Amino acid sequence: MAQTSSPFVVLSPQPEFFPRGGGLAPRLEALRGKTIAFLDNNKLQPHNRYFALLGDWLKARAGVKEVIYAQKPFFTRPARDEVLKPLMAQADAVITGLGE
Amino acid sequence: MQQPLMSTTIPVDDPIAAMELFMDNGWTDGLPVVPPTPELVRRMLGDYDPQEFLGYIPPKYGGATMEKLAINAVMAGCKPAYLPVIIAGVKAMLTEVFNLHGVQSTTHMSTPTFVVNGPLARTLEINSKAGCLGSGFRPNATMGRALRLIMMNLGGGIPGETDKATFGHPGKYAYLWAENEEESPWEPFHVERGFRAEDSTITAYSCEPPHNINNHAERDPFQILYGVAGAMKGTGHNNFYVMGDTMVVLCPEHATSIAESNWRKRDVKYYLWETARQPLRELKYNGMYGAEYKKNFWPRWVDRSDEETLAPIVRTPDDILVFVAGGQGRHSVFMPGWGTRAVIQKIEV
Numbered sequence: 097m098a099q100t101s102s103p104f105v106v107l108s109p110q111p112e113f114f115p116r117g118g119g120l121a122p123r124l125e126a127l128r129g130k131t132i133a134f135l136d137n138n139k140l141q142p143h144n145r146y147f148a149l150l151g152d153w154l155k156a157r158a159g160v161k162e163v164i165y166a167q168k169p170f171f172t173r174p175a176r177d178e179v180l181k182p183l184m185a186q187a188d189a190v191i192t193g194l195g196e
Numbered sequence: 197m198q199q200p201l202m203s204t205t206i207p208v209d210d211p212i213a214a215m216e217l218f219m220d221n222g223w224t225d226g227l228p229v230v231p232p233t234p235e236l237v238r239r240m241l242g243d244y245d246p247q248e249f250l251g252y253i254p255p256k257y258g259g260a261t262m263e264k265l266a267i268n269a270v271m272a273g274c275k276p277a278y279l280p281v282i283i284a285g286v287k288a289m290l291t292e293v294f295n296l297h298g299v300q301s302t303t304h305m306s307t308p309t310f311v312v313n314g315p316l317a318r319t320l321e322i323n324s325k326a327g328c329l330g331s332g333f334r335p336n337a338t339m340g341r342a343l344r345l346i347m348m349n350l351g352g353g354i355p356g357e358t359d360k361a362t363f364g365h366p367g368k369y370a371y372l373w374a375e376n377e378e379e380s381p382w383e384p385f386h387v388e389r390g391f392r393a394e395d396s397t398i399t400a401y402s403c404e405p406p407h408n409i410n411n412h413a414e415r416d417p418f419q420i421l422y423g424v425a426g427a428m429k430g431t432g433h434n435n436f437y438v439m440g441d442t443m444v445v446l447c448p449e450h451a452t453s454i455a456e457s458n459w460r461k462r463d464v465k466y467y468l469w470e471t472a473r474q475p476l477r478e479l480k481y482n483g484m485y486g487a488e489y490k491k492n493f494w495p496r497w498v499d500r501s502d503e504e505t506l507a508p509i510v511r512t513p514d515d516i517l518v519f520v521a522g523g524q525g526r527h528s529v530f531m532p533g534w535g536t537r538a539v540i541q542k543i544e545v
Contacts, residue, residue, distance in 0.1 A: 103209070103210075104207070104208050104209065104210050104211065104213070104214065104231075104233070105205050105206065105207050105208070105233060105234065106205070106206050106208060106214045106217075106218075106231045106232050106233055107201065107203040107204070107205060107206070107232045107233070107234060107237055107263075107267050108203050108204040108205075108206060108267075109203075109218075109223050109232065109264065109267045109268050109271060109345065109349040109350075110204075110223065110258070110349055110350075111253075111256070111258025111259050111260075111264065111349075111350050112202065112203060112204065112259065112264075113258075113259040114252065114256075114257050114258060114259060115252050115257055115259075170438070170493065170535075171298065171302075172295060172298055172438055172440065172534060172535040172536050173295065173298075173536075174292060174295050174297065174298070
């Protein structure tokens with residue numbers, strides 16, 4: 097805790113700590129030979145076509161070895177361990193987030 | 197011995213400089229805040245251990261300690277007596293079924309509304325009557341604001357950045373109220389959910405702003421609730437597509453008229469569930485129906501192959517949360533949900 101001689105001191109409302117290991121994984125140096133996973137939020141079916149096209153592109157143009165597709169149960173429900181753990185075990189990187 | 201405060205200290209020239217600094221840093225909701233000095237934070241904390249940990253607030257996953265909750269409560273203008281309500285509200289939001297990560301980052305406008313039940317609502321003078329969803333009442337305004345500041349500062353729910361709401365809504369400043377238990381003809385919501393009448397609870401429910409339902413004409417339950425169901429049947433809100441919970445808040449005059457015909461709260465839920473329906477041919481032009489949509493969140497008995505099938509607003513009558521609140525006048529409200537569950541949490545004092 098920093099000390100100060102200022103006449104008026106306030107405390108930061110911002111968080112001082114975060115979950116251990118909860119940050120973003122280190123960026124891959126290259127895609128070639130890697131396994132890449134897509135985690136679809138399951139909002140609209142066209143997402144699947146988009147991810148399928150992107151997966152094909154990654155394999156054909158970037159040398160990605162394998163592409164894995166997974167879905168959240170729905171966009172208002174969080175992904176459970178049975179969805180996340182296989183991705184953690186098999187994928188070198190996971191692409192997720194909204195894609196409306 | 198008092199436990200030390202661990203938050204970063206920030207020296208400033210005076211309180212006005214502190215308010216400007218918090219504005220510049222994006223640490224407020226756009227309104228000035230009370231500068232959280234160590235003295236005010238200590239007073240807010242009372243006997244709570246500043247480093248007691250409640251969890252990580254998504255989507256930024258900032259660590260929520262009692263100290264951080266107290267800092268944001270001071271900023272919002274809360275009294276120390278309000279802190280237990282805020283703690284329980286945060287606990288409710290951190291349950292998995294509440295899905296705070298989704299609520300904070302969705303393009304939908306929803307934000308949690310918080311409903312307080314039990315004796316503490318009266319002790320703290322949380323408004324449950326005239327104007328309870330509006331401005332002008334310190335408990336409602338400051339506790340609701342504190343919970344929003346916690347969502348922003350610890351959770352990182354910053355509008356236009358991680359909070360991707362297309363519009364947002366005014367409840368993102370504050371959206372906390374109490375059930376009007378004194379003027380309700382039925383058991384309070386927390387008793388319906390298995391708590392004792394002498395317990396105090398907070399219910400967190402992610403939703404749109406209230407939609408007014410004006411009915412000065414009728415005393416008959418069928419007529420009053422037909423109008424309520426009509427408002428619920430408006431297409432475009434999430435419930436018809438995503439289900440989850442939905443909420444109706446009856447004013448005391450409507451509720452009393454309905455109860456005078458010996459209707460229980462359960463009768464209200466069943467009638468609304470049976471009546472607030474739309475045929476699939478209407479739903480397909482809105483929401484997330486569309487040719488590509490899997491349409492799989494309705495109950496199995498909804499025949500997807502028949503466009504005349506009536507889909508319910510939620511899966512079961514118990515998914516319609518019915519409260520009584522408000523003052524004089526024959527106006528009730530409907531609050532469409534985001535598509536998740538309301539979570540009720542006991543307030544420990």
